[in-house]
Amino acid sequence: xxxxxxxxxxxxxxxxxxxxxxxxxxxxxxxxxxxxxxxxxxxxxxxxxxxxxxxxxxxxxxxxxxxxxxxxxxxxxxxxxxxxxxxxxxxxxxxxxxxxxxxxxxxxxxxxxxxxxxxxxxxxxxxxxxxxxxxxxxxxxxxxxxxxxxxxxxxxxxx
Numbered sequence: 567x568x569x570x571x572x573x574x575x576x577x578x579x580x581x582x583x584x585x586x587x588x589x590x591x592x593x594x595x596x597x598x599x600x601x602x603x604x605x606x607x608x609x610x611x612x613x614x615x616x617x618x619x620x621x622x623x624x625x626x627x628x629x630x631x632x633x634x635x636x637x638x639x640x641x642x643x644x645x646x647x648x649x650x651x652x653x654x655x656x657x658x659x660x661x662x663x664x665x666x667x668x669x670x671x672x673x674x675x676x677x678x679x680x681x682x683x684x685x686x687x688x689x690x691x692x693x694x695x696x697x698x699x700x701x702x703x704x705x706x707x708x709x710x711x712x713x714x715x716x717x718x719x720x721x722x723x724x725x
Contacts, residue, residue, distance in 0.1 A: 571612050582713035585613050589717060602721055604633040610698065610717075611635035617678055618699040622650055624692055629654060632694065640674040648672035653683040654692045659711050663704040675699070682706035684714050688725045 574584035592605045603621050610619045620634020622643060629643040629650055640648075646655035649668055653660045662681045665671045678699040686694040696718055700706065 578709050581613055607633050607635045616698050617701040621694050621696055623694045637675055649681050649683050650695050650697050653685050653695055657685055657692055659684045661706045677701050679703045680705045682710050686718050693725050
């Protein structure tokens with residue numbers, strides 16, 4: 567079933583508040599994790615024009631690329647490596663205003679300038695991370711963290 571996304575051009579918080587009910591609508595009645603995460607990444611990319619947005623799944627001692635929108639990406643990321651691996655190891659969200667200043671940053675694309683990574687935690691363990699990149703410096707803040715966490719919580723029943 568095709569869905570149309572209504573793009574909101576307000577401030578960042580207004581955009582998230584408009585997007586979240588639309589994401590909820592996309593998830594209703596669909597139990598497939600990949601389908602739901604694919605739609606979440608598409609909705610985020612369309613609304614915010616992020617450079618890259620996607621999920622990585624924990625598989626053994628690595629993060630493995632899952633549904634995403636944007637240019638080709640790193641397929642595997644080791645535990646505690648780069649922003650994604652560090653967020654996994656620390657079990658906390660990381661906001662990086664300038665990826666060039668993050669020790670050990672993994673440059674999947676030289677066009678990425680800032681990043682936010684949020685762990686998806688189930689039963690106390692990180693099962694995935696949501697990674698969002700911007701081609702602009704200092705794109706992400708506490709508003710992004712708050713609403714992206716809410717979006718992850720919508721997706722969590724599928725993990």
